[in-house]
Amino acid sequence: MKSPTKALIKRVVPGSLLREARLRLKGKKHYCPVCRKKVYRFQGLSEQYFEQWMKYRYIHSIFNSETLNVTAYSCPGCGASDRDRLYAIYLAGYLEHKETRFLEIAPSKPLARYIRSFPGVRYRSADLLMPEADDAVDITNMSIYPDESFDFVLCSHVLEHIEDDAKALREIHRVLSPGGRGILMSPVYLGIDKDYELKGPMTEPERWHHYGQDDHVRIYSKPGFMGKMRSAGFQIEEITMEKYGRQLFDRCGIHEGSVLYVVSKKQ
Numbered sequence: 001m002k003s004p005t006k007a008l009i010k011r012v013v014p015g016s017l018l019r020e021a022r023l024r025l026k027g028k029k030h031y032c033p034v035c036r037k038k039v040y041r042f043q044g045l046s047e048q049y050f051e052q053w054m055k056y057r058y059i060h061s062i063f064n065s066e067t068l069n070v071t072a073y074s075c076p077g078c079g080a081s082d083r084d085r086l087y088a089i090y091l092a093g094y095l096e097h098k099e100t101r102f103l104e105i106a107p108s109k110p111l112a113r114y115i116r117s118f119p120g121v122r123y124r125s126a127d128l129l130m131p132e133a134d135d136a137v138d139i140t141n142m143s144i145y146p147d148e149s150f151d152f153v154l155c156s157h158v159l160e161h162i163e164d165d166a167k168a169l170r171e172i173h174r175v176l177s178p179g180g181r182g183i184l185m186s187p188v189y190l191g192i193d194k195d196y197e198l199k200g201p202m203t204e205p206e207r208w209h210h211y212g213q214d215d216h217v218r219i220y221s222k223p224g225f226m227g228k229m230r231s232a233g234f235q236i237e238e239i240t241m242e243k244y245g246r247q248l249f250d251r252c253g254i255h256e257g258s259v260l261y262v263v264s265k266k267q
Helices: 006-013 015-025 047-055 083-097 108-116 167-174 204-211 220-229 246-251
Strands: 030-032 037-039 100-105 123-128 150-156 174-186 235-239 260-263
Touching: 015 235, 047 204, 083 100, 083 108, 083 150, 083 260, 100 108, 150 167, 167 174, 167 220, 204 220, 220 235, 220 260
Parallel strands: 100 123, 100 150, 150 174
Antiparallel strands: 030 037, 174 260, 235 260
């Protein structure tokens, strides 16, 4: 019996993209930098997303999403997503032999284990609803943390859920130490020039139709996302495949168009 995932992907993914992915993955041993294990292949994005996008006629193309590998999304061993693997590649060089007060907002379980494995890291996780988080915190009001409490803040795919994302960004900037760094990531769509955000209440089907997920409140454009980070006081470094090379990206299942936004706070 054919996999429903493969059938859905064939209906949605351009044939040229599938052929390119197969050529790159065929016969190779891949590696997940999060669990530090070799894998035969990475798993594609869950069929449930394709079903919902087709059901509610999602109006944007997922192939305009800047950092997303549809055909090699998750690690079959630890479950780390492609963006988790990209973060791990960067953090391997940053955290080694370094004392770091680290805050992860809306923690990823496999990535949290990876970060905690560095002996110099003093790790905390924060989320308003996740029971596994160390602290129950509203990202727009992190008053339990004094100013300059952390040397590194990781906030991945959270801001698109937050109504007042500007306030959340200011809070992240506040708790970051001078000279500190962070990774700030959200779904960024390259097919739009400004953030796509509809005002007023929306039903769950409407959110799937306009935003591609039932709990998102906007879609970021690249200029919009970068502009909001700069308005909060951050300096931004864009890290692309050019830094690490195609071979490493392919081995770790990271799409060639992926961009890592590393922010810093002035000293």
